[in-house]
Amino acid sequence: MKKIISCILVMILMVSLAGCGNSNESKNAAADNGSAGNASSATSTPAATDAGTATDSTTAVSEKKIVTAIDEMFGSMDPAGFALQTWNGFASLCSTPLLSFDSEGAEVMGAAESYTVSDDQLTWTFSLRKDGKWSDGSAVTADDFINTIKRALDPENSDSIYAEMLYCIKGAEEANSGSGTLDAVMVTAVDEYTLEFQLTKVCPYFKKLLTLPVFYPSKTGVATNEDKEWYKDPAKNLCNGPFMLTEYIQDQSYTVVKNPYYFNADKVNIDTIVNVCISDTQSTIAAYQTGEINACSGLPDYVETQYAGSDELTIWNMLTTTAILPNMDVEPLNNEFVREALALALSREAICASMGANYEPSYTWVPKYMLSNTGSAAFSEEETPFAEDAARAQQLLADAGYPNGEGFPKLTYTYPSSEKDAILAQAIQAQLKAVLNIDIDLAAQESEVYNTTKREGSFELLRYNWTADFNDPINYLSLYTSNSSLNFNHINDADYDAAIENSNTTADPAERNAYLHEAQNILINKNFYVIPVSTMHYIGLRNSNITGITYNDKGEASYTYADIIE
């Protein structure tokens, strides 16, 4: 009996000690959390506590708040800087470009109320809306657009990844390479509300380019290249969109609230949107299910099955294509018959079935859902691509001098080491063996290594993926002109170059479209320089009480006119 009592006493003592220790620590924890938050940004409240109160928001009747999950913060929010995913998400909430396009491809005027084009198509003049304001109430002027462009072209600014997209402006390339000056760049403020671009040559897709980061405004005098972190400070990162930044915590979250100075502010219903970084998809789904977040995307394909038929499931048809690049400098891939045999031998349905429900076969290089410039149809649906044909593939390989794969050298297929790419690689390997009786070695590489391999052209067959920067086929097709720096498999075809050149010089949209089809035809049907395999859609979840979501021409969701219904 005594022993039992002593044991219990020991326990009680230990538990009480544990209790003391814990409560003290957690008090410190709470205190320190604030300071840690402060140290990482110039803002006051720890963001994390906001994220946790997602469920509490229902109790505060007046506030309409959405918590979304974003991937890790990659890149910056500076349109003239390293503007990738983070910028993209931020800009869709907080920035308004001159104009943009809706899901049907129709123009939506934004910061500009109208524009005119000169007869020679070289001078574009935009009239900015007079009620366009920054989130501090100051006017959005032509100089603010010029500020981003000139900062992006500054040769000292090594972060501006989209600078080359400005080369259509007279003087831009010279300024960026250092042989000219920024003052000579022909983007000018005619007056406070009139912005004029002078182009080097006709650019039929110039309007599409306006949705790229470098054409977004940034507040003159506040957003500078000298201050590398201006966008992290809500006082400096002024917004001209429906929402404005109130808090930024590096790698944790950023919060935006309704911008009272937005020209269409009466139609904006959501008060607050918190974007929390969650890099683990398992945690993202769990947090969605507990109600800690209200929307997320980039989820694995089993979610699509799990939520099939639910109005919470969101599907985003991405403008992306995965293809196999045969290196044109390598024997026997420089043989057209061999490339055609490879293209025809694959069964894309089977490949995509093994990769998951969010993969779809693609028979064209320009992605399946990219809109045409002449009609409402998708560009790639306007042409008939090649048809898979195992028997013909075998015949082609025999014609190339390798009947039944005999004597065919063992080629290596290089791919970035991710789960899906490994499945893709194995499916390709198995199908080529079954249909053509040829052996392929697989080489998985970490993404950084893979990107180097790709750049150096030190591959035989390469898994290649391209996601659209803007919704125009030229974004895909211009990669393969002989002078393109992104022509990784060294295609050198005069007919192709001519087709692209012609498409860039004609002012007639129908004619341009025909040239673009001609180019794609050379690429994937006639000469099989690129072997398209698949495209994919993004799977997401969103609370069904969030309504009024709109989509742009790239299929990206916008919360501008969203609402929460009770």
Add this chain to the structure above:
Amino acid sequence: MVKYIMKRLGMGLVTMFFLITITFFLTRIMPGSPFETENITPTMLAAMEENYGLDKPIDQQYLMYIKELLHGNLGVSYKKTGVSVNRLISTGFPVTLKLGLISFAVALVIGIMIGIWMSVTRKNSVRGGLLTASTLFISVPNFVLAIVLMLFFGVKLNWLPVLWTGSFKSYILPVTALAVYPIAEISRLVHSSFSEAINQDFVVMANSKGLGKARVHLVHILKNALIPLVTVAGPMIAFQITGSFVVENIFTIPGIGKEFVNSVNNRDYTVIMGLTIFVGGIIIIANLLSDISCALVDPRIKLDKSK
């Protein structure tokens, strides 16, 4: 004693030097550039490498790095524009440290309790059960545990938050995930040393003097039984406070464990270096403190055996 500490510190510095040098060259030998991304053009890549001095010969880069390091500057992250490594550590480490210390404190208390229980219980079923459980939990990796905890207490029961918010509640799941392994380890250690001590002469002496059971167990036996624990505590604390990538990642905790793995994947050279140096320093100091406290607790241990 002072001489010993000086000697150990000196050795620590030499270790650090090798650590820095080897890590520096290993990161540079690693294929792939920190600035590689899908859509970057070769001219952009070259410009960025030049901007960060990566186009210079490697020996020059090394000397530059050492020079900056001696001034306490760990450099700027290549991937997070404008963020210095010093700041990355100074914001991330407090979170990791706190989590590590809490989970270690919890593990220590619960582990010792269970260890004593295993030793004093007369019920073989209880002892057997506890031993089996501790063996089981030593072999369960913390990321499996973390996911199970998240799905059960977060999603299924909805008792605890899944996302880290810094609130008391949000500490519970990650601390549990991190504490289970050390609890199992500590309880087994305490059990074996406690069981050994319980039969020693001084215990018989204490018992025969008529001292209370609790006093004998908690003062006389425990004091002796804890010595082996002190030796492992140093490395264990170091392990706990240097962060767990998986647990931090799952519970979205903004600590340095997460940065560590990300930086290697991203080829963020300066961050890899900075964290290696920082964590290396912690481990060296923790081991030193552990050795010194051993000597203080147990006079039989001589620090300077050779002299």
